[in-house]
Amino acid sequence: MSDERRSGPGRWDPFGPRDQDGRPLDAELAAELDEEERATEARRLVESIGRGPDARSTDVASGLGAPRWIEATMNHCTRCGTTLTLGPVEGEDRDRLACPSCGLVAYVNPRLVVTTLPVTDHGEVVLIRRGIEPGYGSWAQPGGFLEVDETVTEAAIRETLEETGLVVEPGEIVGLYSRLEAAIVVLAFEARIVGGIATTTPEALEVRPFRPEAIPWGGIAFKTTSWALRDWVHRRRPDLHPRV
Numbered sequence: 581m582s583d584e585r586r587s588g589p590g591r592w593d594p595f596g597p598r599d600q601d602g603r604p605l606d607a608e609l610a611a612e613l614d615e616e617e618r619a620t621e622a623r624r625l626v627e628s629i630g631r632g633p634d635a636r637s638t639d640v641a642s643g644l645g646a647p648r649w650i651e652a653t654m655n656h657c658t659r660c661g662t663t664l665t666l667g668p669v670e671g672e673d674r675d676r677l678a679c680p681s682c683g684l685v686a687y688v689n690p691r692l693v694v695t696t697l698p699v700t701d702h703g704e705v706v707l708i709r710r711g712i713e714p715g716y717g718s719w720a721q722p723g724g725f726l727e728v729d730e731t732v733t734e735a736a737i738r739e740t741l742e743e744t745g746l747v748v749e750p751g752e753i754v755g756l757y758s759r760l761e762a763a764i765v766v767l768a769f770e771a772r773i774v775g776g777i778a779t780t781t782p783e784a785l786e787v788r789p790f791r792p793e794a795i796p797w798g799g800i801a802f803k804t805t806s807w808a809l810r811d812w813v814h815r816r817r818p819d820l821h822p823r824v
Contacts, residue, residue, distance in 0.1 A: 633755070634755070634756045634757050634758040634765070635758060636757070636807050637757040637758060637759055637766070637803045637804045637806075637807045638758050638759050638760045638761065638803075639761065639803075640760040640761045642760070644760075645674075645675070645688075646677075646688040646763070647760070647761060647762075647763055650688055650763055651666075651677070651688075654677055654686055654688070657679035657681065657682060657684050657686070658684070658686070659679065659682050659684045660679060660681050660682045660684075662679050662680060662681040662682070664677045664678065664679055664686055665677070665678060665679075665680055666678075669685055672685070688763070690758075690760075690763045690764055690765050691725055691726075691763060691764050691765075692725070692726045692732070692764070692765055692767060693723055693724065693725055693726070693764050693765070693766045693767065693804075694723055694724070694725075694726050694732050694735040694736045694739060694767050694769075695721045695722060695723025695724075695736070695739070695766060695767065695768045695769070695808070696721060696722055696723060696736050696739075696740045696748055696750060696768070696769045696770075696771040697721050697754060697768060697769065697770050697771060697808065697809070697812050698721075698722070698740060698744070698746055698748050698771045698772075698773050699770060699771065699772065699773070700773060700789050701773075702789070702791075703791070703792070703816065704789035704790055704791050704792075705721075705789065705790055705792065705795070705809070705812065706722075706744065706746065706773070706778070706787065706788070706789050706790075707719045707720065707721060707787075707788060707790060707795075707796075708720060708721070708722055708743055708744060708783070708784035708785075708786065708787050708788075709784065709785045709786040709787075709788070710783065710784065710785070710801055711780075711781070711782055711783050711784055711785040712782070712783050714801070714802075715801030715802060717785065718799050718800060718801035719796055719799050719800050719801060719805070720800065720801040720802055720805045721768065721805055721808060721809075722739055722740045722742075722743040722744050722784070723736070723739050723740070723743075723766070723768075724739040724742075724743075732767060733750050736748070736750045736767075736769050736771065737749075737750065740771065741776065742781065742783070743781055743783045743784050743787075744776070744778055744779070744781070744784060744787045745776050745777050745778055745779035745781065745787070746773050746775070746776040746777075746778055746787075747773070747774050747775035747776040748771035748772060748773055748774065749771060749772045749774050750769035750770075750771045751769060751770050751771060751772060752769070752770045753767065753768070753769055753770075754768040754769065754770050754808055754811050754812050754815070755768055755807065755808055755811045756768075757803075757804040757807055757808060759802075759803070759804055766804040766808070768804075768808035768811075768812075770812060792813050792816060792817040792820055793817070793820055795809055795813070795822065797809075797822055797823070809822070810822050
């Protein structure tokens with residue numbers, strides 16, 4: 581592979597040498613490698629990058645398709661009612677659920693859960709002791725599913741108010757956490773408390789602030805919560821080293 585594409589240590593220019601205006605000098609360099617070699621090199625690079633830090637919160641391998649519990653609910657085409665079939669679909673790089681009659685492809689995508697880590701003026705993080713399943717009686721951050729007609733910021737504010745009685749202003753994103761077995765991606769904001777009164781709700785048996793060193797790690801409801809809290813502690817109290 582040509583070294584002309586290297587633009588610095590660890591950097592790669594897919595367009596090769598350029599003129600002073602940034603235009604590629606030779607378009608044929610894009611076809612320098614045959615298709616198989618390029619695909620092999622791309623796979624090697626993808627594998628070297630890995631699944632990313634959001635994979636810490638899932639116990640399921642990637643590439644296994646939709647969870648069985650979701651597939652069991654997707655039996656018929658939403659356009660014409662024909663029974664869906666799983667198999668190769670032209671133009672797709674993996675098997676898909678599709679309608680043999682009208683051709684509709686039933687894509688299965690994860691849902692987004694928007695959460696906050698509300699922080700008091702004393703540097704405490706507010707958690708709820710869940711009043712519903714899953715995780716009844718255990719600790720988690722407030723949050724819930726994003727509605728189709730709201731932004732992630734609006735969802736974070738709404739869910740936190742509904743579950744804790746607190747009005748928050750979402751700030752930095754602490755992290756994204758994948759949970760393949762639940763078909764969700766959890767987004768966690770650090771949030772400043774700007775109003776409201778902490779109160780129990782149907783979804784929260786208790787609303788309580790915790791100092792970073794007093795977080796009840798053994799009573800955390802979800803793996804996504806554990807990693808979000810760990811990442812937050814790492815930012816705000818790097819002297820602490822919680823185990824997840």
